[in-house]
Amino acid sequence: MALTVQSNIVAAEARNRLRITESDLTNSMAKLSSGQKINVAKDDSAGLQISNRLSTQSRGLDVSMRNANDAVSILQVTEGAIAEYTSNVQRIRDLALQSINGTNSQADIDAIEKEIRALGDELHRITQTSFLW
Numbered sequence: 001m002a003l004t005v006q007s008n009i010v011a012a013e014a015r016n017r018l019r020i021t022e023s024d025l026t027n028s029m030a031k032l033s034s035g036q037k038i039n040v041a042k043d044d045s046a047g048l049q050i051s052n053r054l055s056t057q058s059r060g061l062d063v064s065m066r067n068a069n070d071a072v073s074i075l076q077v078t079e080g081a082i083a084e085y086t087s088n089v090q091r092i093r094d095l096a097l098q099s100i101n102g103t104n105s106q107a108d109i110d111a112i113e114k115e116i117r118a119l120g121d122e123l124h125r126i127t128q129t130s131f132l133w
Contacts, residue, residue: 081130088119088126095119 098104099112 078130081126085123085126088123092116092119 095112095116099109104112
């Protein structure tokens with residue numbers, strides 16, 4: 001009795017090509033699903049490094065832009081506070097000049113003093129609630 005080993009070379013080659021095709025299909029699906037040309041270093045190691053560096057720079061620039069926008073907002077709030085502060089100081093000056101003209105009654109002077117005190121309180125509030133000091 002003789003033993004013979006038979007091998008189907010065509011089937012083995014077909015199986016090998018099927019395995020390669022499945023691997024290529026898996027890689028293609030990964031690229032399609034991620035939407036990126038480079039997913040892993042073996043796709044393009046230099047390109048991946050450049051892509052990572054550019055992504056990091058982009059994120060850094062985004063943070064810088066947010067910081068700049070925050071600074072602009074703070075400056076706008078401060079500008080508004082300074083404008084209000086200046087307006088109140090000017091009104092206090094006007095009232096002080098009005099009170100010394102010699103034609104005011106005591107009731108007028110009392111009303112002027114009351115308004116000056118209220119404006120002083122407002123100045124204090126502005127300094128406590130804004131970025132001036």
